[in-house]
Amino acid sequence: xxxxxxxxxxxxxxxxxxxxxxxxxxxxxxxxxxxxxxxxxxxxxxxxxxxxxxxxxxxxxxxxxxxxxxxxxxxxxxxxxxxxxxxxxxxxxxxxxxxxxxxxxxxxxxxxxxxxxxxxxxxxxxxxxxxxxxxxxxxxxxxxxxxxxxxxxxxxxxxxxxxxxxxxxxxxxxxxxxxxxxxxxxxxxxxxxxxxxxxxxxxxxxxxxxxxxxxxxxxxxxxxxxxxxxxxxxxxxxxxxxxxxxxxxxxxxxxxxxxxxxxxxxxxxxxxxxxxxxxxxxxxxxxxxxxxxxxxxxxxxxxxxxxxxxxxxxxxxxx
Amino acid sequence: xxxxxxxxxxxxxxxxxxxxxxxxxxxxxxxxxxxxxxxxxxxxxxxxxxxxxxxxxxxxxxxxxxxxxxxxxxxxxxxxxxxxxxxxxxxxxxxxxxxxxxxxxxxxxxxxxxxxxxxxxxxxxxxxxxxxxxxxxxxxxxxxxxxxxxxxxxxxxxxxxxxxxxxxxxxxxxxxxxxxxxxxxxxxxxxxxxxxxxxxxxxxxxxxxxxxxxxxxxxxxxxxxxxxxxxxxxxxxxxxxxxxxxxxxxxxxxxxxxxxxxxxxxxxxxxxxx
Numbered sequence: 001x002x003x004x005x006x007x008x009x010x011x012x013x014x015x016x017x018x019x020x021x022x023x024x025x026x027x028x029x030x031x032x033x034x035x036x037x038x039x040x041x042x043x044x045x046x047x048x049x050x051x052x053x054x055x056x057x058x059x060x061x062x063x064x065x066x067x068x069x070x071x072x073x074x075x076x077x078x079x080x081x082x083x084x085x086x087x088x089x090x091x092x093x094x095x096x097x098x099x100x101x102x103x104x105x106x107x108x109x110x111x112x113x114x115x116x117x118x119x120x121x122x123x124x125x126x127x128x129x130x131x132x133x134x135x136x137x138x139x140x141x142x143x144x145x146x147x148x149x150x151x152x153x154x155x156x157x158x159x160x161x162x163x164x165x166x167x168x169x170x171x172x173x174x175x176x177x178x179x180x181x182x183x184x185x186x187x188x189x190x191x192x193x194x195x196x197x198x199x200x201x202x203x204x205x206x207x208x209x210x211x212x213x214x215x216x217x218x219x220x221x222x223x224x225x226x227x228x229x230x231x232x233x234x235x236x237x238x239x240x241x242x243x244x245x246x247x248x249x250x251x252x253x254x255x256x257x258x259x260x261x262x263x264x265x266x267x268x269x270x271x272x273x274x275x276x277x278x279x280x281x282x283x284x285x286x287x288x289x290x291x292x293x294x295x296x297x298x299x300x301x302x303x304x305x306x307x308x309x310x311x312x313x314x315x316x317x318x319x
Numbered sequence: 320x321x322x323x324x325x326x327x328x329x330x331x332x333x334x335x336x337x338x339x340x341x342x343x344x345x346x347x348x349x350x351x352x353x354x355x356x357x358x359x360x361x362x363x364x365x366x367x368x369x370x371x372x373x374x375x376x377x378x379x380x381x382x383x384x385x386x387x388x389x390x391x392x393x394x395x396x397x398x399x400x401x402x403x404x405x406x407x408x409x410x411x412x413x414x415x416x417x418x419x420x421x422x423x424x425x426x427x428x429x430x431x432x433x434x435x436x437x438x439x440x441x442x443x444x445x446x447x448x449x450x451x452x453x454x455x456x457x458x459x460x461x462x463x464x465x466x467x468x469x470x471x472x473x474x475x476x477x478x479x480x481x482x483x484x485x486x487x488x489x490x491x492x493x494x495x496x497x498x499x500x501x502x503x504x505x506x507x508x509x510x511x512x513x514x515x516x517x518x519x520x521x522x523x524x525x526x527x528x529x530x531x532x533x534x535x536x537x538x539x540x541x542x543x544x545x546x547x548x549x550x551x552x553x554x555x556x557x558x559x560x561x562x563x564x565x566x567x568x569x570x571x572x573x574x575x576x577x578x579x580x581x582x583x584x585x586x587x588x589x590x591x592x593x
Contacts, residue, residue, distance in 0.1 A: 091510070099432040102439055150490045180427070181428070183427070184428045
């Protein structure tokens with residue numbers, strides 16, 4: 001038997017099998033289709049074969065990175081969660097995936113990456129604590145900038161910023177999407193009856209972060225809580241297909257008290273303080289040396305012949 | 320604007336009847352308008368005709384810059400300006416004109432989902448072909464887009480637009496796609512629409528909805544627009560029920576003398592449906 005494909009995705013956390021929407025989609029689809037993947041749960045995207053997560057590495061086809069491409073690869077290897085769907089159901093799948101990407105995804109990006117309170121208290125904290133030094137210093141910020149840029153381009157608004165206006169517009173679209181999904185799901189266990197399909201994987205990937213991560217500032221979560229069938233849908237998938245992962249990293253409740261400042265929530269606060277002190281000391285010493293406040297003199301001493309082959313140089317610091 | 324103010328504005332809008340002098344603005348039909356804008360404009364015109372609402376089509380070289388969202392087409396009704404199909408549908412609904420009132424909740428959910436499918440796949444594919452395929456961009460898109468402007472502004476604006484679209488394609492993960500993959504996506508989208516339509520006259524049986532207007536706008540424009548390659552047209556032509564659907568809407572809502580005007584210039588367009 002051929003070696004199984006390798007799937008690289010973000011590690012579990014915040015009560016989820018993976019903290020990233022795309023990774024959740026691929027993980028869910030793989031479980032639904034029964035694909036025997038060797039899963040690498042990592043917290044450094046540079047360790048993946050494509051430099052981004054999720055990524056699938058196969059022996060024959062190389063590596064691919066987008067959920068749609070990964071699902072196509074799995075289907076090529078006869079792991080298909082949609083095999084018993086009718087042609088019309090296949091068409092509905094495409095349509096509802098588009099609905100998710102156009103309406104719900106922008107609001108999800110906003111809630112996790114753009115909203116300042118959520119970003120500082122949850123997103124940046126998690127990535128900061130789970131990435132290795134020194135990536136944790138710059139990668140979360142870089143990821144946030146990318147997500148903001150992506151959101152601006154998706155929405156066709158080059159000046160989009162965190163604020164009430166943007167939030168209202170994005171959450172309005174997302175709430176409509178949640179209601180439409182709820183109506184389409186109805187009282188079914190999954191979107192097309194009793195067995196999950198790729199649409200269920202996509203919906204789960206987009207809803208699970210809202211369902212599980214405790215965000216200090218997200219009206220959308222409250223709206224989702226009011227839609228019982230979508231809540232049941234998420235908890236069913238977590239308990240049936242991810243029984244261990246969902247218990248592993250139950251999200252830490254976020255304090256309702258207003259933090260003193262952004263710095264209170266910095267990951268590795270002590271280490272950063274120590275590093276900044278060291279950098280400051282190094283800078284002061286460099287300045288002192290260059291301006292001549294501290295001088296280093298080379299003094300040559302004469303010694304009896306034969307004691308040394310050559311002259312010795314001793315450094316002395318004069319303060 | 321606060322929610323109270325918004326509600327007040329929509330109440331005023333609802334109270335006023337649809338005027339006779341409502342105008343729809345789009346880029347110049349003969350020399351400037353591109354496939355994606357032409358499709359969006361035709362979709363809005365079709366929707367308004369289905370609602371029985373009169374509108375005067377006004378072509379302006381600077382339509383894109385007149386629009387509040389920077390997107391075309393947009394309509395001016397009294398002192399209100401609304402751009403793009405989605406907001407226009409909401410606006411007409413506030414005035415008591417809706418095509419989807421007869422649908423149940425599940426059908427409405429499906430209709431919205433299929434509209435997003437068209438925007439997500441067909442519209443994006445049109446933009447990709449126009450601006451990311453170098454041959455089409457050089458031969459058609461840049462010259463047409465910049466035709467109203469003189470040198471050097473024509474080059475600056477055309478390249479700026481191309482850069483914007485390419486950045487968007489990168490953001491949504493389309494920059495790595497080949498032209499063949501894009502055509503495959505169009506085919507997949509058409510297959511989904513064909514399956515949903517089946518043998519019905521409209522997507523939700525007897526009555527047209529905004530989905531029918533949107534799909535007609537895009538498919539009719541693709542079928543009647545001359546590009547550097549016929550591959551896009553061939554993808555659509557392979558679905559006979561979609562062709563019949565386009566014929567049906569063209570016959571029902573567009574009179575003989577208006578057909579030529581809808582599909583653009585002789586240089587850019589192939590006239591009415593084959």
